[in-house]
Amino acid sequence: MKYFPLFVLLLCISCDERKRTEIDPQNVAGDLAIYGKSNPEKEVLIETDFGNMRIRLYDETPLHRANFIKNIKEGVYDEAVFYRIQYQFMVQAGIYPKELGYNIPAEFNKKFIHKKGALSMARSDENNPELQSSSTEFFIVHGSKYADYQVETELENSGLTLTGEQKQIYMTRGGYMSLDQQYTTFGEVVEGLEVIDKIAAEKVFEEDKPLRKIGMKISVVTQ
Numbered sequence: 001m002k003y004f005p006l007f008v009l010l011l012c013i014s015c016d017e018r019k020r021t022e023i024d025p026q027n028v029a030g031d032l033a034i035y036g037k038s039n040p041e042k043e044v045l046i047e048t049d050f051g052n053m054r055i056r057l058y059d060e061t062p063l064h065r066a067n068f069i070k071n072i073k074e075g076v077y078d079e080a081v082f083y084r085i086q087y088q089f090m091v092q093a094g095i096y097p098k099e100l101g102y103n104i105p106a107e108f109n110k111k112f113i114h115k116k117g118a119l120s121m122a123r124s125d126e127n128n129p130e131l132q133s134s135s136t137e138f139f140i141v142h143g144s145k146y147a148d149y150q151v152e153t154e155l156e157n158s159g160l161t162l163t164g165e166q167k168q169i170y171m172t173r174g175g176y177m178s179l180d181q182q183y184t185t186f187g188e189v190v191e192g193l194e195v196i197d198k199i200a201a202e203k204v205f206e207e208d209k210p211l212r213k214i215g216m217k218i219s220v221v222t223q
Contacts, residue, residue, distance in 0.1 A: 036066030043221035053192035064186035082214040094137035103132035115175035117189035143175040
């Protein structure tokens with residue numbers, strides 16, 4: 001009988017726990033739907049040096065929810081950082097330029113707008129007519145508050161429609177309207193909104209690259 005050192009056994013156990021779920025690029029929706037059924041969590045915590053953000057993921061965007069939970073559980077975001085910052089626009093994070101070999105079908109929903117604190121997936125602008133999302137890169141909206149005439153002008157120029165409540169949100173909470181129906185919003189910050197202000201205020205070079213490393217720890221909230 002062969003005996004293995006304890007550290008080897010522990011390493012194997014660790015590998016099994018972080019085993020990646022294979023997603024077929026030709027069946028992304030199907031594979032993520034299956035994963036989502038057995039992994040129903042919809043709250044995550046992002047811990048930073050600036051404070052913590054608790055985020056609720058939407059049931060109405062099941063593929064994006066499942067993909068985000070999968071990335072967290074499987075360690076994809078273990079080395080994630082905020083690598084792009086644009087004040088009054090958004091803070092972007094992930095493991096750029098690493099991708100997972102697939103894109104996520106868009107899940108646009110008029111219920112969800114890019115208000116301050118909205119969680120959305122980034123995407124490529126090239127060769128992407130269906131506006132599919134990145135498998136790893138995400139951003140949180142910082143934005144700014146709109147005057148009533150700015151809301152109406154934006155709606156007229158974009159062809160979008162908003163409810164009265166959504167208009168009020170853009171005027172009182174702020175956000176970035178031109179992202180609506182262009183990027184999939186799949187969650188929102190429900191605690192720690194002020195953390196976005198702190199990150200967005202960080203000094204940058206070359207327009208949007210933070211001068212210092214802004215790391216994070218992302219975990220799934222199970223309670």
